[in-house]
Amino acid sequence: MKQVKKVAIVGTGVIGASWAAFYLYKGFSVSAFDPAENAQENLKNRVSIYLQDLFELDQIADFKQARNDLLDKLHFCENLVDAVKDADFIQENGPERLDLKLSLYQEMTENCPVNTIIASSSSGLKVSDIQQSSKHPERIVLGHPFNPPHLLPLVEIIGGEKTTQNYIQDAFDFYRELGKKPIIIHKEVKGHVANRLQSALWREAFYLVSNGVCSAEDIDIAITNGPGLRWAIYGPYLNMQLANQKGFKTAMHHLGGPMMEWWGDMHPYQLDENEIEKLDQETAQFLEKIGEFDLQGKRDEALIEILSMRKKLQLP
């Protein structure tokens, strides 16, 4: 893979801005483009906050000057061509609409170097679809982060039908060298991996509340005082390994029967406007009980603490 000095951020909403902060912090020059109104100003403000998170994660207290130096390496461009024309790596964060992606990728691939990897942050679309009308589609990959990307290490990578293996491996190595935790997905499935896992939990969380089993608050209490605490430490496989002193297989022999019974009791669940309204009212009640509380700020503070703890204990 060629040496990356300049990263282009295409689409500078919440996800794009978070990626921009991450790449700046890792020492890259960043060129950015977004056609939205006030995009430049919003980007600068967001990146400034996200950079602070990153300094705090590394326990650097006196970061004012360093932050200003990094912000000097952020260039907002007047148009897409200027942003991508000499970029060594492109992180794309456009809207989740295939028609928009198709024209965006066409314009990007006609104007950036032929061997520049383009990684899409798309959470829903398939690379095989996105790359259809691109020049040199072999270097287009999924580079799907988890929100907020400047803090959460996960990046999901997969190629489309026209992507070649070397670019997938290059993208994997690139993210890993920057300290991310990339995984390579081997089959294109809807929602990739983490969103499928997450939405499986959401479905049952919605079903239980919708059917009066418990409140939205109860669901959140159950997760954050039960299994959620363990999922920040180990994933489903290592947790199953620990569910029995003899390890995974014995745990599965004990738990498999009951689990299949629970699965059999999980009824199909569909969202519609009425359902969303009902769940929103449940959430509103919970929020009212919480009262004044900076949910997002505290979340990011907590994320930084958990990430530091994971590093300290060298968790796998």
Place this chain on the structure above:
Amino acid sequence: MKQVKKVAIVGTGVIGASWAAFYLYKGFSVSAFDPAENAQENLKNRVSIYLQDLFELDQIADFKQARNDLLDKLHFCENLVDAVKDADFIQENGPERLDLKLSLYQEMTENCPVNTIIASSSSGLKVSDIQQSSKHPERIVLGHPFNPPHLLPLVEIIGGEKTTQNYIQDAFDFYRELGKKPIIIHKEVKGHVANRLQSALWREAFYLVSNGVCSAEDIDIAITNGPGLRWAIYGPYLNMQLANQKGFKTAMHHLGGPMMEWWGDMHPYQLDENEIEKLDQETAQFLEKIGEFDLQGKRDEALIEILSMRKKLQLP
């Protein structure tokens, strides 16, 4: 509710021992019974380790004498009757078999005070079934913890058909005053709440690996570097609230469509011996890569750190 001074622990395996440590630490006298061989010795050893966790959670460094004093209040009884006859609260952790539970509850309820609450740690059985042949079944509730109970705050409470509301409320207040995070479940569903949520995630985690989408290691990386980090902070409802700057309803309008597509793509999945074998081999590969590592010790260390962080940030 009557004042609780003495708690009986019936069944002193891993869960029972963890409960015993918790109640001792909270100042109760604990009488315990289990018919298994070496039960008394195993209990003492486990309680001793778990007490250390609790002292560490409260950042008490010099705890040797205090621990010995607490251990003096643990009484292993020769038979069930002695353990429960003057107990003010009973935490039952017997095997998950209805026939065994029925005779156990019959003997307990014939020999303990009539208004002593009996809380079952059962993860699979319904209270309505357990309480069938009990004397004064109105005081029998579910008090389902999450492993390890001495550290994880969640307790799921529900009554059976014959349980009266006052005992459910008393159990809730009792656990809450001890610093637990109890929730009251309003309908008896298989697996209660947290196990259903957890098993929904496990199902998709098994499905994806079984179908070659990614490895067991990838699943665990995805969770512990993505959504799992957030679930230790907020549950599914508050995370959805933060998924859009305008809050829950707008987030659902954006994510609802894609989520329903992912749900539609989640195929029924069944476990059998072949599947368990396949998943076990996947897990074994992951474990081999991790190498020498005290999984359980590190998990509990990490749990203590996350719980302290949650307290410090006063997370809801």
